[in-house]
Amino acid sequence: MWQELREELSPGGFELVTVALEVRGWQEAGRWIEAAAPGHPSLLDDQHLLTRLYGVVNVPAGIWIDEGGRMVRPPEPAFPRRSPLLDAEIPETVAPRLREVLLESRKLNADGRPYVDALRDWVRRGSESSFALSPEELRGRLAQRSPDACLAAAHFELAQHLQRSGRSEAAVPHFKAAHRLAPENWAYKRQAWSIVDRTQSPNDVYPTGWLEEVRASGAENYYPEPLR
Amino acid sequence: MIASSPDVSVAEFERHTGWELKPEGACRGDVCIPLARPAGDRLDLREVSRKLGMPLVEDREVGLWALGPAAGPAITDAKAPDFTLPEWRGGDFSLASLRGTKVLIVAWAPW
Numbered sequence: 001m002w003q004e005l006r007e008e009l010s011p012g013g014f015e016l017v018t019v020a021l022e023v024r025g026w027q028e029a030g031r032w033i034e035a036a037a038p039g040h041p042s043l044l045d046d047q048h049l050l051t052r053l054y055g056v057v058n059v060p061a062g063i064w065i066d067e068g069g070r071m072v073r074p075p076e077p078a079f080p081r082r083s084p085l086l087d088a089e090i091p092e093t094v095a096p097r098l099r100e101v102l103l104e105s106r107k108l109n110a111d112g113r114p115y116v117d118a119l120r121d122w123v124r125r126g127s128e129s130s131f132a133l134s135p136e137e138l139r140g141r142l143a144q145r146s147p148d149a150c151l152a153a154a155h156f157e158l159a160q161h162l163q164r165s166g167r168s169e170a171a172v173p174h175f176k177a178a179h180r181l182a183p184e185n186w187a188y189k190r191q192a193w194s195i196v197d198r199t200q201s202p203n204d205v206y207p208t209g210w211l212e213e214v215r216a217s218g219a220e221n222y223y224p225e226p227l228r
Numbered sequence: 229m230i231a232s233s234p235d236v237s238v239a240e241f242e243r244h245t246g247w248e249l250k251p252e253g254a255c256r257g258d259v260c261i262p263l264a265r266p267a268g269d270r271l272d273l274r275e276v277s278r279k280l281g282m283p284l285v286e287d288r289e290v291g292l293w294a295l296g297p298a299a300g301p302a303i304t305d306a307k308a309p310d311f312t313l314p315e316w317r318g319g320d321f322s323l324a325s326l327r328g329t330k331v332l333i334v335a336w337a338p339w
Contacts (some may be wrong), residue, residue, distance in 0.1 A: 042236030043313040135306040151283040194339035
């Protein structure tokens with residue numbers, strides 16, 4: 001879907017860059033990219049650099065950058081369309097846990113249509129678009145990293161370093177510390193959970209999974225409303 | 229920043245953290261914090277952690293240290309931080325190569 005949008009907007013001077021946040025590297029991210037056969041730059045961020053540099057805390061997240069290299073919208077939830085999860089019929093034969101996950105997913109703010117319309121407006125009108133933030137407006141929207149979030153970042157960096165160097169067990173306490181210190185960072189959680197269990201269900205390593213944590217914090221908070 | 233000891237080179241510290249040691253101190257963007265440039269071009273991360281407010285984690289079992297960022301905004305101005313990352317078709321790709329074009333970065337994950 002992003003590719004179709006890219007083809008539509010490219011004549012107006014636009015490029016899409018997708019970045020996969022995946023500590024396990026191309027072995028995990030690659031099959032999705034291969035299936036999509038993208039024409040745009042498709043990058044791998046196995047150290048979650050976008051979290052450190054831009055403050056990305058969940059995916060998918062979109063960041064707008066103008067021709068002069070200036071950010072005009074900070075990281076926010078970005079979908080290329082209304083997520084199919086919101087409307088999908090759930091077959092009767094689906095496993096109970098998956099059913100609960102799909103039902104919870106319906107409560108997420110995952111309708112990308114307003115975002116895509118805003119993107120089109122910006123590509124067409126540039127700085128005249130009301131969706132392009134001024135430097136002052138942008139500064140007001142930028143997330144402030146608390147001391148706990150900074151300590152979480154140190155733990156996560158150590159965790160991903162250990163994971164990538166084959167020391168998965170040693171990585172776990174640092175992943176857990178990052179989760180505890182920065183509970184708002186879903187990327188930290190989802191990355192760690194997925195390494196142990198693709199379904200991100202509770203297990204011996206992580207006693208709570210995606211469903212439990214989303215319910216605890218409220219599905220409406222998982223993806224904050226974009227374009228605010 | 230990951231290190232096997234708290235003693236690191238200034239160049240390594242600058243490369244990994246984006247801070248630059250100048251005569252007036254350690255500087256990043258518009259912010260400078262007094263920090264004497266050490267003799268011999270080596271830094272003690274424990275002192276850096278104290279002076280710059282960057283958290284330092286030590287894992288003695290694996291023999292590694294991790295220095296986290298300082299509290300405050302991840303970005304201090306509107307200039308989009310540049311980055312270079314591996315590209316699917318091979319080689320590395322730099323965001324700066326797209327200067328002159330509007331860019332949408334979409335961060336995603338297989339999880």
